[in-house]
Amino acid sequence: xxxxxxxLVKKKITLSFLIIAFLVFCFLILNKALxxxxxxxxxxxxxxxxxxxxxxxxxxxxxxEIQLSEIVKDRDFSLINIWASWCVPCxxxxxxxxxxxxxxxxxxxxxxxxxxxKNSINFLNNYGNPFKYNLVDYNGxxxxxxxxxxxxxxxxxxxxxxxxxxIIGPINNDHIRKIKEITNG
Amino acid sequence: MxxxxxxxxxxxxxxxxxxxxxxxxxxxxxENDIAKNLRCLICQGQSIYDSNSEFALSMRVxxxxxxxxxxxESQIYKILVKKYxxxxxxxxxxxxxxxxLWVIPILFFLLGGAIIYIRIYKKKKT
Amino acid sequence: MxxxxxxxxxxxxxxxxxxxxxxxxxxxxxxxxLKLENKIYKFLTFQFFFVVIGFFILLYSFFTSDFxxxxxxxxxxSTKPLFYxxxxxxxxxxxxxxxxxxxxxxxxxxxxxNSKNEPKNFRLYTLIFHQIIIIGFFxxxxxxxxxxxxxxxxxxxxxxxxxxxxxxxLAIHPPVLYVGYVGTSIIFASALAAMVTGYVNSIWxxxxxxxxxxxxxxxxxxxxxxxxxxxxxxxxxGFWFWDPVENISLMPWLSLTALLHCISxxxxxxxxxxxxxxxxxxxxxxxxTGTFLVRSGILNSVHTFANDPSRGIYILIFLFILIFMSFxxxxxxxxxxxxxxxxxFFLSKETSVLINNWFMIYFLSVVLIGTVYxxxxxxxxxxxxxxxxxxxxxxxxxxxxxxxxxMSVGPSMNWIKTNLKFEMSYIYYFLLTLIATGITVYYxxxxxxxxxxxxxxxxxLIIKTLPNFLKNNTNHSQNLSHLGxxxxxxxxxxxxxxxxxxxxxxxxxxxxxxxxxxxxxxKVIKEEERNYSSIIGIFEIKNNYDKIIKLNPEIRxxxxxxxxxxxxxxKTTLFKDRxxxxxxxxDEQLFNxxxxxxxxxxxxxxxxxxxxxxxxxxxxxxxxxxx
Numbered sequence: 001x002x003x004x005x006x007x008l009v010k011k012k013i014t015l016s017f018l019i020i021a022f023l024v025f026c027f028l029i030l031n032k033a034l035x036x037x038x039x040x041x042x043x044x045x046x047x048x049x050x051x052x053x054x055x056x057x058x059x060x061x062x063x064x065e066i067q068l069s070e071i072v073k074d075r076d077f078s079l080i081n082i083w084a085s086w087c088v089p090c091x092x093x094x095x096x097x098x099x100x101x102x103x104x105x106x107x108x109x110x111x112x113x114x115x116x117x118k119n120s121i122n123f124l125n126n127y128g129n130p131f132k133y134n135l136v137d138y139n140g141x142x143x144x145x146x147x148x149x150x151x152x153x154x155x156x157x158x159x160x161x162x163x164x165x166x167i168i169g170p171i172n173n174d175h176i177r178k179i180k181e182i183t184n185g
Numbered sequence: 186m187x188x189x190x191x192x193x194x195x196x197x198x199x200x201x202x203x204x205x206x207x208x209x210x211x212x213x214x215x216e217n218d219i220a221k222n223l224r225c226l227i228c229q230g231q232s233i234y235d236s237n238s239e240f241a242l243s244m245r246v247x248x249x250x251x252x253x254x255x256x257x258e259s260q261i262y263k264i265l266v267k268k269y270x271x272x273x274x275x276x277x278x279x280x281x282x283x284x285x286l287w288v289i290p291i292l293f294f295l296l297g298g299a300i301i302y303i304r305i306y307k308k309k310k311t
Numbered sequence: 312m313x314x315x316x317x318x319x320x321x322x323x324x325x326x327x328x329x330x331x332x333x334x335x336x337x338x339x340x341x342x343x344x345l346k347l348e349n350k351i352y353k354f355l356t357f358q359f360f361f362v363v364i365g366f367f368i369l370l371y372s373f374f375t376s377d378f379x380x381x382x383x384x385x386x387x388x389s390t391k392p393l394f395y396x397x398x399x400x401x402x403x404x405x406x407x408x409x410x411x412x413x414x415x416x417x418x419x420x421x422x423x424x425n426s427k428n429e430p431k432n433f434r435l436y437t438l439i440f441h442q443i444i445i446i447g448f449f450x451x452x453x454x455x456x457x458x459x460x461x462x463x464x465x466x467x468x469x470x471x472x473x474x475x476x477x478x479x480x481l482a483i484h485p486p487v488l489y490v491g492y493v494g495t496s497i498i499f500a501s502a503l504a505a506m507v508t509g510y511v512n513s514i515w516x517x518x519x520x521x522x523x524x525x526x527x528x529x530x531x532x533x534x535x536x537x538x539x540x541x542x543x544x545x546x547x548x549g550f551w552f553w554d555p556v557e558n559i560s561l562m563p564w565l566s567l568t569a570l571l572h573c574i575s576x577x578x579x580x581x582x583x584x585x586x587x588x589x590x591x592x593x594x595x596x597x598x599x600t601g602t603f604l605v606r607s608g609i610l611n612s613v614h615t616f617a618n619d620p621s622r623g624i625y626i627l628i629f630l631f632i633l634i635f636m637s638f639x640x641x642x643x644x645x646x647x648x649x650x651x652x653x654x655x656f657f658l659s660k661e662t663s664v665l666i667n668n669w670f671m672i673y674f675l676s677v678v679l680i681g682t683v684y685x686x687x688x689x690x691x692x693x694x695x696x697x698x699x700x701x702x703x704x705x706x707x708x709x710x711x712x713x714x715x716x717x718m719s720v721g722p723s724m725n726w727i728k729t730n731l732k733f734e735m736s737y738i739y740y741f742l743l744t745l746i747a748t749g750i751t752v753y754y755x756x757x758x759x760x761x762x763x764x765x766x767x768x769x770x771x772l773i774i775k776t777l778p779n780f781l782k783n784n785t786n787h788s789q790n791l792s793h794l795g796x797x798x799x800x801x802x803x804x805x806x807x808x809x810x811x812x813x814x815x816x817x818x819x820x821x822x823x824x825x826x827x828x829x830x831x832x833x834k835v836i837k838e839e840e841r842n843y844s845s846i847i848g849i850f851e852i853k854n855n856y857d858k859i860i861k862l863n864p865e866i867r868x869x870x871x872x873x874x875x876x877x878x879x880x881x882k883t884t885l886f887k888d889r890x891x892x893x894x895x896x897x898d899e900q901l902f903n904x905x906x907x908x909x910x911x912x913x914x915x916x917x918x919x920x921x922x923x924x925x926x927x928x929x930x931x932x933x934x935x936x937x938x
Contacts, residue, residue: 039229040270042269042272140239140246
């Protein structure tokens with residue numbers, strides 16, 4: 001009887017210890033979760049998609065179909081920027097993109113996202129045209145094909161369409177520095 | 186005056202609501218079902234079906250295109266998971282990462298059943 | 312400005328009274344006198360009184376649109392209708408916590424004046440544990456979420472209330488839900504007190520049952536209001552999205568439902584003592600966990616409050632203090648409340664209660680794991696996943712079939728032992744169910760096996776429950792709630808398998824066909840209201856019998872803050888809802904129109920109301936002894 005009781009007490013102590021350990025674990029996890037960024041952005045993971053898929057899109061002015069794999073051959077690096085005339089950050093980004101078009105090994109390719117032709121041409125006239133090619137994604141499906149989710153969004157790729165850099169949201173000076181490092185090096 | 190105000194409002198509407206798909210075809214049940222199972226990246230609490238963001242609207246057209254080019258529902262999920270990560274689908278799927286997610290509730294069920302069985306059938310110790 | 316300072320001061324005095332009550336109770340326990348000190352009554356009333364003053368000051372500030380108060384400035388606007396000015400008080404984090412405090416302090420006052428027949432020390436310990444909760448929330452309000460922050464210079468206009476919150480169902484949703492949540496705090500405090508004083512027995516269970524019923528009924532009502540709001544306001548015809556914030560209200564409901572059944576067993580048979588205590592503790596812990604998850608911003612959901620991490624860490628620590636406290640008390644005092652392990656027979660009411668609890672805990676574990684798993688996975692592996700309807704459907708629906716079948720036979724079991732005799736009625740019930748299921752399945756043309764089995768088990772449940780109303784020796788409030796639950800599940804099932812929808816982009820003047828109805832988009836009207844302007848679409852729906860139904864969905868642009876909402880137009884009839892919403896399409900003359908046929912919608916609300924009636928009758932019914 002005595003031994004049995006002792007066994008029960010021991011069992012109770014072990015169980016309590018386990019429960020407390022579990023509670024402490026939960027507390028630590030939740031505490032850490034509090035300071036984590038809750039919004040999801042596909043860049044943090046998904047390292048598997050390293051190549052941009054090839055696609056055809058019409059050109060803005062001429063409406064001729066242009067194939068991505070054809071035009072990326074021209075230079076060592078291509079910067080693909082998804083933009084729209086109705087997108088406010090795209091206006092601020094425009095100057096930085098013009099700045100980048102001076103790099104000889106790099107070409108800028110613009111993808112006009114869900115826009116009206118008139119508005120986008122006006123935009124390029126007013127703010128300047130930093131792009132060598134202006135492609136049009138009228139219904140936004142090609143951008144989804146690229147794994148993008150809004151404007152502005154930018155990819156830096158090489159000749160083989162390997163993604164070297166992916167920028168969600170407007171480009172800043174840090175990104176410019178990175179792009180210059182990659183393209184000059 | 187009222188008219189002018191209304192025009193301003195219309196512009197506001199336009200900035201709030203999206204530039205939608207232009208097709209006049211209604212969406213099929215399959216398209217709606219797929220949209221319900223996808224999570225919108227812009228309004229992160231909503232499904233593609235519930236959301237009105239540009240992204241969601243484009244995604245619906247994308248789903249339609251994929252169905253028309255002969256992909257099945259599960260293939261479309263796979264394509265999108267590859268592009269955007271597991272986060273985009275509401276079904277967490279079966280994998281090493283979600284093993285515990287499926288197993289813990291089932292363990293609870295089995296454990297509960299066992300406790301009740303013991304309570305009813307095990308003879309009292311004297 | 313003056314008023315806001317007064318409000319803060321009043322809350323501070325409330326906190327002082329709380330501490331006074333706490334210490335008075337602690338000292339009173341040691342005294343041998345059987346009488347309670349008058350001081351406790353006095354300060355308990357003071358505590359409530361000061362919160363009421365704070366509450367009314369904030370109410371007055373909202374009422375008069377006093378923008379020197381930061382809470383009013385952030386959540387109100389002078390052009391807002393009076394009703395929403397007032398309900399705007401709890402449409403935000405600070406104000407809703409004040410409401411929470413108001414309910415907490417009023418409940419303990421109510422409990423204290425209504426428990427005069429119970430042992431002195433039990434009442435004192437209940438008070439002590441409940442004061443710990445009140446003090447925790449007082450400090451939380453005063454330190455991290457003061458509703459009386461002032462602004463200088465005084466802004467001339469407020470920022471306004473989010474228009475999707477300007478809805479009658481949502482306006483009364485928080486008070487109802489909070490009564491449910493706060494009721495669980497009384498259950499929690501009372502359970503710990505009963506443990507400490509060795510008072511876990513039938514009398515305790517009988518008294519506690521009222522509180523369980525109150526919380527349960529209000530929580531059900533709160534969930535119902537939230538779903539109605541989602542259906543009418545969120546715009547897409549859904550009423551339950553398995554969103555984390557919805558799950559949070561469902562979790563205490565599940566454990567409360569388990570407790571409701573369990574506490575009757577304790578009352579009648581004096582068994583399941585420890586289990587009742589555990590359920591009481593768990594229920595309140597789930598309520599606080601819900602508060603933590605909603606207010607810390609840890610969840611990625613549409614309806615979380617705007618928040619900062621300091622609040623999160625405060626509630627997290629508070630939550631774990633409560634958990635540890637209850638755990639330690641449980642360990643120490645469990646032996647004081649050991650039960651005489653009576654034999655449970657398989658065919659008995661005890662078993663059916665255990666089976667109910669078994670399923671409830673399983674459902675609870677599914678919802679809990681589904682809600683917190685993404686948080687844990689993200690911290691441990693940095694992988695982000697989404698858990699939505701497919702997960703819950705897969706884990707819950709198959710288990711519903713046995714649950715419904717157990718539920719249909721459970722209530723006809725007797726306490727201790729049931730002698731099962733073969734009766735012809737069983738065969739009648741079975742045949743009746745079979746025929747009814749057959750007709751339903753044929754009429755709805757269902758081919759899915761799981762759906763057919765679900766319909767069968769639910770019809771059986773209804774057919775078994777209905778005759779109970781004719782018997783005198785059954786618990787009619789229980790019958791009512793069970794019937795309501797069965798009808799709810801059946802309506803949800805019918806609704807989900809027979810809903811149809813058409814989404815189409817059309818111009819004014821166009822029309823389209825849905826099933827045997829012709830929907831015509833007649834025209835567009837523009838209207839200006841005080842705090843919004845709207846575009847109203849005039850639609851006509853004509854069916855085969857040339858009956859015309861008019862529906863006028865709306866797009867509203869609110870001016871403060873500028874947010875567009877889509878107001879659905881819904882035509883409710885006994886057997887189906889017609890649901891239509893419109894949206895503008897940028898740069899085009901087209902409107903995006905969603906037309907949905909949603910059968911049995913009204914029955915979802917009616918059935919939930921029946922469940923609530925069941926609960927209400929049980930609260931007010933004089934105790935009878937059922938066999």
